[in-house]
Amino acid sequence: MRGAIVALLMFMWMPFVIFKPFIGVLLWDWISHMNPHKQTFGFAMFFPFLDFVAALTIGGLLISKDKKSLPAHPIVAIILMYFLWVTFTTIVGFEPGYSSEKYIYVLKVLLFAFVAIMVMQSPNRLRAFVFVMAGSLAYIGIKGGLFTVMTGGGGRVQGAGGMMEDNNQLAMGMAMLLPLAMYFVQHPPLKVLKWPFVGATFCVLLSIVGTQSRGGFVALAAVMGMILLKSKHKFKMIALIIPLIAGGLYFMPDSWKERMQSTENATEDSSFRGRVVMWRFSSNVADDHPIEGGGFNVFYIRRAQELYMPPGEIARAPHSAYFEVLAEHGYTGLLLYLSMLLTGWYAGGSAAKKFRKHEETKWIGDLCGAIQLGLVGYAVGGLTVNIATFDLFYHYLAVIVMCSNVGNEILKRQTFKLSDDGKTVVAAGPKKWSPPKPTSHAAREKANPI
Numbered sequence: 001m002r003g004a005i006v007a008l009l010m011f012m013w014m015p016f017v018i019f020k021p022f023i024g025v026l027l028w029d030w031i032s033h034m035n036p037h038k039q040t041f042g043f044a045m046f047f048p049f050l051d052f053v054a055a056l057t058i059g060g061l062l063i064s065k066d067k068k069s070l071p072a073h074p075i076v077a078i079i080l081m082y083f084l085w086v087t088f089t090t091i092v093g094f095e096p097g098y099s100s101e102k103y104i105y106v107l108k109v110l111l112f113a114f115v116a117i118m119v120m121q122s123p124n125r126l127r128a129f130v131f132v133m134a135g136s137l138a139y140i141g142i143k144g145g146l147f148t149v150m151t152g153g154g155g156r157v158q159g160a161g162g163m164m165e166d167n168n169q170l171a172m173g174m175a176m177l178l179p180l181a182m183y184f185v186q187h188p189p190l191k192v193l194k195w196p197f198v199g200a201t202f203c204v205l206l207s208i209v210g211t212q213s214r215g216g217f218v219a220l221a222a223v224m225g226m227i228l229l230k231s232k233h234k235f236k237m238i239a240l241i242i243p244l245i246a247g248g249l250y251f252m253p254d255s256w257k258e259r260m261q262s263t264e265n266a267t268e269d270s271s272f273r274g275r276v277v278m279w280r281f282s283s284n285v286a287d288d289h290p291i292e293g294g295g296f297n298v299f300y301i302r303r304a305q306e307l308y309m310p311p312g313e314i315a316r317a318p319h320s321a322y323f324e325v326l327a328e329h330g331y332t333g334l335l336l337y338l339s340m341l342l343t344g345w346y347a348g349g350s351a352a353k354k355f356r357k358h359e360e361t362k363w364i365g366d367l368c369g370a371i372q373l374g375l376v377g378y379a380v381g382g383l384t385v386n387i388a389t390f391d392l393f394y395h396y397l398a399v400i401v402m403c404s405n406v407g408n409e410i411l412k413r414q415t416f417k418l419s420d421d422g423k424t425v426v427a428a429g430p431k432k433w434s435p436p437k438p439t440s441h442a443a444r445e446k447a448n449p450i
Contacts, residue, residue, distance in 0.1 A: 003044030006036050010049050017056040021064055024057030025119050026132050028112055032391055034136035038161040054108070057115060068118050073401045076117070078343050079394070082336045083110050086296070089329045093295015094304050102296035102389065109391050113398040117405075126406050127189075130367065130399060134184060137177045137392075138200050140164070144174070145203025148210030157210035163391040171216020172387055174208045175223050175377035176396070182227070183370035187363050219381035226376045230369070275319040275384070277310055282318060282327035284308035286334075293330035321382030321390075328388075337388065341379055344397045348372035351400060355407045360414055364407040371396050371403075 010027070017024035030036070031050045038045060061068060070076050083106070090096055090103045120129045144157040156167060164170040181201040188194045208220045278299065285294045285308050298304050305315050318324040325337045348368045356365030378393050387393070 003037075003040035003042040006040050007044045007047070007049075010037075010053070014052065014056055017053065018060040018063075021057050021060035021066075021115075022119050022125050022128075024053055024060060025112075025116050026128060027053045028057060029116070029129060029132045030136050032112065032136075032162070032395075033133055034139055035162040050108075054112070057119075058111075061115060061119065066119075067121065070114060070117060071401060071405055073347070073404060074343050075340075075347055075397050075401050076114075078336065078340045079110060079113070079397065082333075082340055083107075085333055085336055086329055089292045089295050089333060092292050093328075094298055094301045096295065098301055099296035099298075106296075106389050109389065109394050112391075113394045116395070116398050117401050120402050121405050121409075123406050123410070126364075126399075126402050129402070130180070131184075131189065133395065133399075134177065134180050137173060138181060138204065140170070141174050141177060141181070141204035141207045142200055144170070144207025144210050145205070148206045151210075153210065155210070156212050157207055167211040168213045168215055168385045169387060169390070171208050171211040171213035172219060172378065172381040172385055172390065173392055174204050174211075175216060175219035175381060176374040176392055178204055178208070178220070178223055178377070179227065179370040179373035183366055186366060213385075215381055215384035218384070219377045222380035223373055223377040226373050230373070274314075274316055277313045278316060278318045279320060279323045280310055281305075281308050281315070282320075282323035285327045286330055289330055291330050291332055293326065293328050293333055296328050298327050318386045319384055321386055321388040324386045324388045340397070341375065344400060345372060345375050345379075347404070348375065348400045351404050351407065355403070358411065358414075361407045361410050364403045364410075368400060368403050371399055 010031075013023060013027055017027065028050065031053060037047065037049055086103065086106060090099045093099050116129060120126055147155060147157055157170065159166040159170050164173045178201070181197065181204050185194060185197045185201055188197055205220075208216050281299070285298060285304065288308070294301070294304055299315060299318055309315055318327065322334065322337075326334045329337075348371050352365045352369035352372060354365065355361035355368065374396055375393075378387070378390065378396075381387065
């Protein structure tokens with residue numbers, strides 16, 4: 001029954017996609033982040049809905065008369081540079097055929113980001129895109145949070161499929177979602193939804209804890225620390241956070257506490273030692289191939305393992321986004337990857353500061369601030385989880401570009417004045433052109449000849 005419902009929803013909207021590409025972007029958004037078909041049974045579970053939606057959306061974009069150009073934004077430029085570089089490293093890598101599967105995945109992720117930037121260029125479309133993305137991820141977070149409560153923290157919240165395949169990746173996704181969930185508490189689509197969004201945010205928080213991911217716990221701590229640092233109500237936040245932490249520690253079982261405390265003895269942990277081995281492997285590959293690296297999935301290529309794996313060790317996942325990029329794309333790729341992350345961070349902060357000044361664009365400024373905090377969770381989580389190709393990171397970058405486009409268009413159409421408090425800038429209405437008034441009699445005659 002679930003498969004039939006999901007298939008009906010997909011096929012019902014597909015005919016409209018060719019005429020309204022933004023509907024296709026929203027469907028693409030939903031499928032990418034929630035993977036609804038993966039939670040069904042039968043033919044729907046394996047049917048390539050995403051490929052059909054993507055093809056129809058691109059076809060509709062080609063025949064549409066709407067504006068289709070990518071904006072001149074630093075984020076767009078650095079993503080394009082990174083994509084061109086990974087294309088090169090795939091071609092010259094150890095085994096291009098073996099690397100092609102991951103390359104195609106990255107191609108689809110970046111294609112969606114670019115199509116979304118081109119299509120979602122209005123306030124309502126931006127709101128819809130972010131709401132669908134947050135709602136799709138919140139569905140997973142609410143399920144995980146309720147599961148954590150029902151099992152008393154004893155059961156582990158596992159991966160949800162797609163980009164969040166295992167519990168570590170799920171924890172990263174939820175840590176990135178948390179600031180966005182708090183944004184919707186601040187800016188709910190309807191006022192009656194504020195308290196349900198508060199409950200959903202709390203479930204997202206519990207789902208991170210329920211994954212029992214040590215990397216997720218560190219990412220959560222980083223995000224909460226940045227939220228506290230940027231908050232104007234620090235004492236209120238501390239007064240709220242301390243009881244939550246104390247209650248959570250009391251509530252969670254001993255097995256969870258022991259796993260979290262194992263971070264203190266990381267050097268004695270076999271999992272940590274395995275990660276260090278893979279980080280050494282990445283360094284060895286980069287030392288021999290500093291420019292181009294070994295190409296996608298070099299960790300699983302037998303020839304690379306024989307050359308660069310420390311003797312007697314078993315190959316596994318890299319467990320670090322930074323060492324993942326280093327081994328696959330060399331020091332050049334790592335530099336571009338870090339530049340992409342820092343550009344997103346800086347652009348998000350700059351846009352937040354710019355748009356929060358104006359009443360008409362304050363919601364955009366707060367959205368950029370939430371996305372920037374989400375990037376903190378990604379950057380910290382990437383230290384111990386291989387999430388270099390994580391969909392949500394590139395889609396967050398796309399949202400910052402969308403916010404800049406929409407915010408700048410709103411500001412162009414408005415003239416502003418200071419509010420009564422002398423601090424907030426409010427819209428005074430659309431700009432109207434009027435000819436300058438001549439000041440002298442001669443000038444007036446010249447301007448209005450008989």
